[in-house]
Amino acid sequence: MYSTLDVDIRPGLGFGIFEIGKLFSFLWGISRQVNKTGTSLWTLLDRLRHLQHVFPQVDVKYDPDSSAITPIVLHIRPHLDLLFSGKNQRLHTICVRNLRDPHPPVTLRYKDTVLSSTEEVLRRVGVSRTFGPTYPGNGLRYPGLWFSFEEEGITEGLKGSATDGRMQEVKRILISQKGNDGKGQDALDEVAECSAMAGDVASVVVKVHDGITIHFYGTAPSKLLHIRLGETTAEDLTNDLGPPLRVHYKDDERMTIHSIRRPEMGNGYFYNYFQHGMDFLLSGTSHTVIKIILHTNLPGSPMFQRYKRCNWEIEGKPEDDEDDTPPRKRFYDRFETISHFLSPREPPPSMLLDRTDEEDDLTLPSPTTRLHGYDGIILEVTESSQVAAVMLF
Template sequence: MLTLEVVPERSLGCEQWEFILGMHFSQAVAIIQAQIGVIKGVQVLYNDNKPLEIDLVINLPQDGIRLFFDPVTQRLKIILIYNMKLVKLKYCGLSFNSPELLPSIEQIEHSFGATHPGEYDSEKKVFTLNFRGLSFYFPVDSKYQKGSTHNLASLQFPPGNSPVVARLAIYSGGSVDQALAPEMPLSCYHGQLYLQKAEIIRGESFTKGLKLNLLAGTNNRVIDSTILHLERRILLGQSAQDISSAIGAPCKVFYKSEDKMRIHAPNAHRRVTTNRSDYFFNYFTLGLDVLFDARSHLAKKFVLHTNYPGHYNFNMYMRCEFELPLMEANGQTVIDAYSNWNDVCKKLTPSERPVVLNRASSTNTTNPFGSTLCYGYQDIIFEIMPNHYIASLSIYGDGAKQGSKQA
C-alpha cells in the first residue's frame, strides 16, 4: 500500500516521486515506469474519436488513483483518489487516512483546519468539504438531512457515525469543476527545452525552416529560479553543428539503417563510417526530428509530431505546437496540430492516392493501432490517423537548397 503526501493545489507523492499538477503526460508515465513493481495495473483511457474534447486519463486501479490530463495541452489538471482504502495519506507529515485512521469529517477538519461550510448535493447524496485546490467527498444518506439548506448544519449524524471520505480531488484553482491544467512548473523542466510554438517558415511553394519559441528553466544560486523565453530559427540545409548550436544537443541520435550483422564484428561497439547512413536528431520535448544527410551532414527533413493517443508513436514525443501557413488561390490557409484533415481537404488539394503506413518493430510485428495514410502536398507529407487528425508533418525538398543558401 502506497503512503503518499497530499499537497493542496500542487501534488501527490512521496520522497521518491511526485505527481505534480501541470506536469506533462509523458513525465507521469516516466514516474510510473520507474516504479515498476510498486505501481501496478496501469490503464490509459482516452477517446479515439474525440481526442481534443475528452480528458486523457491514467488509471491506477490497484492504488485507487486517477490522473486527469487536459486533452489539448496534455498537462495534469486533476488528481483523484477514488478509493481511500487502497492508499495511506498524509498532510504536513501527519497521517489522516489509513486502515487504522478513518478520514471522517471530524478527522479532516482536525488535520486541515477550518474551512468554508460544506455543500450537500441532495440528488447525488454527497457532502463536499472544499479547501483551495482540495475537495473531500462524503457519501451521505438522505435520512440524515434536516431542513432545506445545503450545508453541514443541515445534516445531523448519530454520535460516532459521521461519514468518511469516499473520494479526494487535488486541483489548481477554487473549483474542481472549473479546474484547468496550470503551466508546467519549474520543477518539471529537468534542464530540458520545451516548445511553446513552432512557426513553419515558407517561401513560394517550398519550406525554408522553422521559427521556434522555446521555454527553458533556470534553477541555480546565482540567479532567481525562472522560466526563460527563447526564439530560435533552424533551416533546411543547415549543418548538424548549426542546428545543435541553436536548439541544443538532441535527446537521442537515430541512424536510419542498421547492419544487424555488425554485432558479430570484432569492433561491434564502434560505428562503421564506410557504410554511411542518414541520421535523425530526436528532440522529444520539442516534438521534433531533424534528418541529416550522411555525407554532407546538412538537414534535409523536419518531422513534427502531434502526439495523439492511439498513434504508434504516442508518448514518445511531446506535441509540437506548429502553425503551417499555405497560400492558395482563395487566400492563406493556416494548418496547426489540431486541424482535422477533412477540413484541410476543403481548402487544399493533396495527392489523391495516399501511401499506407503500417509501422511494426522486429520484436512486435503487430501494430495494435492500425495503419495511417500519408498524403503529399508540395514539399510536405501529412500523416493522417483513422480519426482524421494529423499524426505528423514531414517537410523536405527544395527548401533544403534554399536553406543552405541562407544559412
C-alpha cells in the same frame, strides 16, 4: 504481500511523485535547457514504465475519435485517476480514491500529519481539524484540494453534493491547480502556465519550404528558435536544444524508391528529441537539417508515448504585406481541413503505412495510417482523420 504506498498531499501542487505545478509569473530569460518533469502525459507514462513494481497496472482512457483534443485519464489501480488536459496533455487533476483498499495499502500525509492509513480512517472531523475552515459549497473545499464523501468518477465528482455528519468517511480526494482566489478550474480547461513548464516547447510554427519556429514557456516573446531546412546544423541543434536523447543512423531506405536521391545527402542520421516531440534528419555530408518530423502523440496510434506531444501549427502565406496574422492550421484540425489549406485541389494519392509490421507484440484496433504528400510537406493521418505527424522537407 503489498508494500504500503506512503505519499504526501500538496494542495494545488501534487500528490507523491505526481506534480501538477505551482502557478507563477514567468521571468524573462529562463534557460530553455531546463526540463522539469512530472507534468506532461509523456513524462509521467515514461516514469511509470520504470516503476512497474509500484504501479503494475495503468489504463489509458480517451475518446478514439478525437484524441487530439479531448482529455485523457490514466487509471492507476486501485487508488488513482490522473486527468490530463486535452490539447497540451498536462496533468490537470489528481483523484485519490479507494483509500481503504489494501492492494496496496496507502498512507496519506499532509506535512507532518497522517491523514489516512490502515489504522486511521479519514473523516470529516479529521479534515476540519487539519485544514480548518472551508469554503461554502459541496464537500470540503480548500484551495487546490477537495474532499468528497461520494464514490464517483473523476469528472462527475467535480459537481459533488451536499453532505453533513462529522464522522462521515472521505471517499475521494481531488487535487488540482489553484488560482490566487482559491477557486479550482473546470475539469476541461487547459492547465495554466506554471513552473514545471519552464523551458518546455509551448508551440511550433511550421513554414513549408523554410523550417520551424519554436516558442518556449518561460522566455520572452522575442526569444524564438528558428530551425531552417538546409541551414541549421547539428551543432546548432545541440547548442539550442541540448544533446538529443538518441542519435539514430538512417538505415531504412524503403522511401527512396519514391524520390530522386540527392547525392549531397550522404548517409543521413536522425537527432531524436523525444521530450519535445521532434526528429531532425541531418545530411551525412553537410550535417545540416534536411527533414523535420513533428509528432502529435495521439492515444491509440502506433507511435503513442514514443514522443511528447508537439503543439504544431502550419502557417500559410499572408494575404498582403501588411498582414501580420497569416492563417494557420493546428494539430487538432481534421485532415480534410489541413489538406484543403495546403492544396485546395483534391487530396493527393496516399500510401498505406503499418508501423506494427515490425512489432510482433503490439496489437492496436487501428494500426495503419496513411501518408499524404504535398509540395514540401507530408501528413501522416489516422483512420479517424487525425494528423499523427507532420514531415517537412
